Amino acid sequence: MEMELKVNQDNCLGCGVCVVACPVNASISNEVAGGHGSKTTETIMMVENGFIKLFSPEKCTKCGTCQLFCPTDAIWLE
């Protein structure tokens, strides 16, 4: 049973920890691998206008790293 990546912008602080922690993002974008926010919609998610937004959720491998790092339960798998 595949789980699905979900976000709740109401909880999001826009801190971008999930963007940087995500191992798939880091393998896609040099900025993210260098510890900065994503500048491309090729990554699974990025912060836009202060909130997290999913761009390429189909690339998610459901490893759960974003959920472990998110301080406010704004991104999770279910």
Added chain:
Amino acid sequence: MISNTKEVKALDFEISRSAEEKRELLYKDDICIGCGICEKTCPVDAIELGSIGAIVRTGADVPKIVCDEDKCVLCGMCSVVCPVDALEFKIDDESIKDMDEYPQLINSAEINDDTCIYCKACETACPRDSITIARDLPDRSKLVTGEIEIDKETCIDCGICEEMCPADAITMEHKLPTPDDPTVSSDIIVDKDKCVYCLICKKSCPVSAIKAACRTCSYGEYDLNPEDYKTTGSSFIDHETCVKCGWCQEICPVDAATVVKTFDGELSIDQDTCQACGACVDICPCNVLSFPESTKAGKRPEKVMSDENYCIYCGACESVCPVKAIDVKRTGIKHTPTKSKSWEKQIESLKT
């Protein structure tokens, strides 16, 4: 029409079919390590491994595998290849583990109680908490001998010896003084089973009321019998959860533990691809993987390091890695023989 019935209990399931014989497949989620070997082996693609990284790391209330009861034909292959006992298969209430015609993976973990010194190192090291060591320690009184006597006439009931005794062997019966008996204690008792004849009480007594001598110090161990102060005990391995990883064998100081692994293989990590997310570290049932600490400022350690001594080549890390940085090769499989060509082929196909 003959069809399977499925019963789901929390995260566990039971699939069964009753006709000429009763066939049952029982899944226990708490034992499952999420390796996906069952999914790879199932000849009818009935088993699907869940989003194992998320399930293990976030504690999601989702089973690690699901089995489509309409596809499952109850052949029992998944049960045979499961590295733990998460999938049990029974025919007419008898486990196929006890049937000669079914092949079995060869693996074992044993602790020899004749050699074991009950140090509990294996119990602490076991990544699956499968080992229990029960030990009986000898009485302290069997390890030391001596004499102790308190002269109650001289004793002023100050309680210093009671407070000082490191073995809690001295007890005073404290009381309030009365005109009849103007003392603060009715008695002082030495428990000779607890006393280790360290002479602290004797030295701390302000009125020298205690006479004590350690016979072990003065005369050696002439009246001690080594048989009386042996630590005895027993070991227990829960084979349902044990993954035969080899931690107990490696850590045992007296070589009492022996582990035989099913798979030979090789584990490699591409350090350039690895993003150090830790999914593999969290999923590994054998504590093979860890994040190394930097040994020197400015020196970059490996992102994830592995100790293959403990690897069972189950492949859980490989399937959970989000960036495909891990490669688990299985080069050999030990299993008991089977006359069935298809079973042989399916088991051998686990080699990569």
Added chain:
Amino acid sequence: MPKHIVSGLKYLTAVELIREGYSQKEVAKILEMDRSTVSHYLNGRNLSWNSIEIAKKITEVCPKDFLILAYALMQDKARIVVKTCSVRDYKGIIKESCIGCGLCADICLMKAIVLNDLKAQIDSDWCCGCLICGESCPTNSIEILEVKNDF
């Protein structure tokens, strides 16, 4: 009407069994009937020729239809009727891809299949050629061949 067809089928079976050399007593036992009824059947009494005619036609339809019809009419007793009255003989070949799941053994109405060393085995004496086993086999491991009948 179903009763008449059953009688017809039993009649055909009884005649065939006698021809194969069974005694009337044995036939009665096999078909779970009175000995007197068997005797009446064999003497052409108590049975309309129509029933026999229809029963005969039923034995000649495709084996799966024959089996399913007979099974619907007389459940487990259909086994001996179908075995005895089948027009053709069959033999089953189990390929090495068989995983021994036992689905065919469970599904075979003729109870012609057993498992041996994780492999199905088809008893050609009982196989009626219905192919139901092959349809259910998850690994397509069953092949049923028609055997040339010398009679």
